[in-house]
Amino acid sequence: MRRVAIVGGGMSRFGELWSRGFRDLIIEAGTKAVEDANLHGDEIDALYSGTMAAGRFVNQEHVAALIADFMGLNPIAATRVEAACASGSVALRQGYMAVASGMHDVVVVGGVEKMTDVSVSDAAIALGGAGDQEWELFMGATFPALYALMAKRHMYEYGTTEEQMAQVAVKNHANAAKNPYAHFQKEITLEDVMKSKIIASPLKIFDCSPITDGAAALILMPLDKAKKHTDSAVEIIASAQASDAIALHSRDSLTELKATKIAAKKAFEMAKLKPKDIDVAEVHDCFTIAELMAIEDLGFFKKGEGGKATQEGKTALNSEISINTSGGLKGCGHPVGATGVKQAVEIMWQLRGAAKGRQVEDPEIGLTHNVGGSGATCCVHIFKRA
């Protein structure tokens, strides 16, 4: 297997972008990534793009071919990857494997979702496809409700509080306010979260990530080639993925994501590192409870202590471990297919020292954690300055 590096990346602004369509977003991100990598289109061998539900959101399938067409990349192999909200990171993993295996030399990995062309209720139906339609959604479950079931059980088993969950939103909005690409540009207070409208108790609207348009893209190539090409390459030192039951009720535990634990264990083994070696991480905070479970399942904190650690500020920018410097899904926004790629773009910027107002002090190792649905897919990547 060849070692693989990221040599360029870029993203569109995240937000409710009514003037911009699916194509505009991914072409912007893709073009920025190619320019950042200082390459020309004819040097790219293959494209992998993560998109969850373009059919439901914009009535368009076959989107990888469409992206290759409008990016002027034909006739290269163009493949769409779908794994619900983990589509982006699974696309990154496909690109990683294509380069590592020697099948392709230069690969562009994209992620995109255009979510605001449909009503909020239609968007909820589209997102519901990430769960078990016949046995969860049919019964009246929604995604906030599924994560609320996890939150309630986490509160019951570990004494986690609503204030601790709210603190995730406060922190991530504070980080987002420092990120010009983020959906939300304003800080919020604990009181703002606690007084916001209840969606599915105990989760309130400020515990939920928003419906967002956006795209992100990366360029991968073999490490040896990357080192000759640029002095700002970032090596992907681990890529791991795991699956679990599609329905939350079929899992042994509601207070951990087994797929996260397994993917993390494999990733740390592959990178020959431990959780304490990570300087900066982008974790999947589709709901605030998800960040608490993620920082526990990834091994940054003991099970049940994620809430306390967050409350004590241990996950804030430049504290014990900087979690979600981009603002996370909560603050930066969650265009589902784009999120996994955006996380890697943020880590690339952090490791290059290019994250401007939200820069972690001299980070060497970064991690991304991206979840599909309520935890049926999880992908963990670890990155290092090359």
Place this chain on the structure above:
Amino acid sequence: MGVGLSLSWRRIPERYTLLGTKCDNCKINYFPTRKICPKCRRKGSVKDVRFSGKGKIYSYTLVTSPPTGFELEAPYILAIVELVEGPKLTTQIVDTKLEEVKIGMPVEMAFRKIQEEGEEGLIHYGFKFKKVRRMTSGI
């Protein structure tokens, strides 16, 4: 959201009578039915089993922002119930006040309308769960 007639019809045994699967090899029960036991993965040792409809609340939430098709029912209690036979399922809790609901509380199956697809659409039935109320011994 709308689901097809044949899809709804195929699920009737599971939704009306809590039909699930038992793996004779592992002595583990599953709901809904499975053709392959995810533990031993050995085909052919699974058989149909009907669950009693008794269980307890494993976790719950009050859904105040309902999905399409459930607007008239909101707010409603959604729960994961752990059946006495072992498997867990997602269901609504009915005939029970929110203040009464606790993790660990015994519940039993009730047959109810689940959702209606518009004025002339399908009406789907199936299980919901309710608090087990002890009969006062009047004798």
